[in-house]
Amino acid sequence: xxxxxxxxxxxxxxxxxxxxxxxxxxxxxxxxxxxxxxxxxxxxxxxxxxxxxxxxxxxxxxxxxxxxxxxxxxxxxxxxxxxxxxxxxxxxxxxxxxxxxxxxxxxxxxxxxxxxxxxxxxxxxxxxxxxxxxxxxxxxxxxxxxxxxxxxxxxxxxxxxxxxxxxxxxxxxxxxxxxxxxxxxxxxxxxxxxxxxxxxxxxxxxxxxxxxxxxxxxxxxxxxxxxxxxxxxxxxxxxxxxxxxxxxxxxxxxxxxxxxxxxxxxxxxxxxxxxxxxxxxxxxxxxxxxxxxxxxxxxxxxxxxxxxxxxxxxxxxxxxx
Numbered sequence: 610x611x612x613x614x615x616x617x618x619x620x621x622x623x624x625x626x627x628x629x630x631x632x633x634x635x636x637x638x639x640x641x642x643x644x645x646x647x648x649x650x651x652x653x654x655x656x657x658x659x660x661x662x663x664x665x666x667x668x669x670x671x672x673x674x675x676x677x678x679x680x681x682x683x684x685x686x687x688x689x690x691x692x693x694x695x696x697x698x699x700x701x702x703x704x705x706x707x708x709x710x711x712x713x714x715x716x717x718x719x720x721x722x723x724x725x726x727x728x729x730x731x732x733x734x735x736x737x738x739x740x741x742x743x744x745x746x747x748x749x750x751x752x753x754x755x756x757x758x759x760x761x762x763x764x765x766x767x768x769x770x771x772x773x774x775x776x777x778x779x780x781x782x783x784x785x786x787x788x789x790x791x792x793x794x795x796x797x798x799x800x801x802x803x804x805x806x807x808x809x810x811x812x813x814x815x816x817x818x819x820x821x822x823x824x825x826x827x828x829x830x831x832x833x834x835x836x837x838x839x840x841x842x843x844x845x846x847x848x849x850x851x852x853x854x855x856x857x858x859x860x861x862x863x864x865x866x867x868x869x870x871x872x873x874x875x876x877x878x879x880x881x882x883x884x885x886x887x888x889x890x891x892x893x894x895x896x897x898x899x900x901x902x903x904x905x906x907x908x909x910x911x912x913x914x915x916x917x918x919x920x921x922x923x924x925x926x927x928x929x930x
Contacts, residue, residue: 619921621648621714622693625670625701626683631659632813633703638668640707641699645714651691652701653683661701681782681790688775694921696775700766705729706808713769716803721920723774723800724791726760727767729809744826748833752789755837756796760804763792764829767807773918774800777911785825786832793836798912842904846897853890857883 623641627634638650652665652672665672675686684698695714699705705727713725749763766788774795782790795802838845861883864876874880 619695619714619718620693621645621695621697622691623648623650623697623699623710624687624691625650625652625665625699626655626680626687627652627657627661627665627701628655628680629657629659629661630701630703631657631661631664634661634670634701635664635668636703637699637701637707638665638670640703641697641710642669644707644710645697648697649693651687653687655680655683665701677783679783679785681780681784681787684782684787684791685780688778688780692772694772696770696772698766698768698770702812704810704812705767706810709767709805709807710769713767713805713807716805717769717771718921720803721801722803723771723921724795724802725769726762726765726792726802726804727769727807728760728762728804729765729767730806731809744829748789748826748829751830751833752792752796755833755841756793759796759802760792762804764788771921773915773920776918777915779911782832784828786829789829789832790836793833793840797840797908798915800915840904840908842900843897846893846900850890850894850897853886853893857886857890860886 623645625634625637630637634652638652641648641650650670652661652670654662654665654672654674656674656676656678662672662674673686673690675683677686687698688696695717697710697714699707699710709727713727716722717725745762745764749761752760752763764785768791777798778791778794780787780790794800860879864874864880864883868874
């Protein structure tokens with residue numbers, strides 16, 4: 610366990626996005642108040658229909674509201690509103706281990722990192738539903754193949770960020786796909802990151818997960834594909850170039866062979882189709898080449914915005930800023 614006095618020079622904000630967590634939010638606030646007594650704890654309510662706001666306020670949190678529904682919208686608002694040196698983001702369902710927060714922060718500051726992910730290690734079978742477990746492994750593996758293998762739990766809601774990460778993050782996602790966006794942002798800018806195992810508990814009785822295994826799983830998968838198209842356009846369009854070339858050759862090769870043998874084109878519509886598909890293939894290739902140049906420029910601008918914010922250094926240096 611890290612010495613909490615080490616963080617005395619840092620402004621630490623604990624950010625808790627919340628929707629209908631009346632049964633758990635007070636325990637979350639008290640847990641992080643105990644683990645990080647110097648931190649300011651912000652609960653952002655997302656149109657809860659129960660007593661979440663009152664319970665959070667009674668526990669001592671600063672409560673604010675985001676009316677646009679969806680966790681991604683809440684993350685965008687939190688990152689825009691709160692100014693701190695270190696940000697701890699955690700869900701309000703009391704499944705994440707508050708005493709691990711100093712360890713995650715110490716890792717961030719000691720190694721001058723920009724994001725540390727608390728990888729979930731379930732303490733009991735009920736903590737991690739089989740569908741969620743399988744989906745997380747599949748989506749994490751997919752991200753690793755497309756963007757690089759640096760994380761084993763890309764969907765964890767327990768993360769610690771540096772200020773320069775938060776203030777350079779575009780936050781375009783609307784829902785639970787925000788964790789994927791957080792991960793890919795770090796991977797594409799090649800930020801220094803780490804992942805540490807943290808205990809993960811079951812929800813208390815009467816508290817239900819807001820994550821739908823199939824609906825949100827599909828949305829996260831589509832988000833990964835969207836990010837791949839936006840961040841790696843050349844590879845994305847090269848794939849479609851190859852598919853279209855193979856389709857065109859499969860359709861057009863017999864016609865070319867027949868033409869070379871007899872000098873005739875017996876199936877003109879098929880020949881036109883093969884030609885059109887080949888043109889689409891090269892159009893896809895050109896799109897990939899052009900968009901790759903555009904993406905490189907966008908990535909450079911994001912990198913400049915990221916570097917414009919000072920790194921999380923020693924506490925004394927932060928205190929002087």
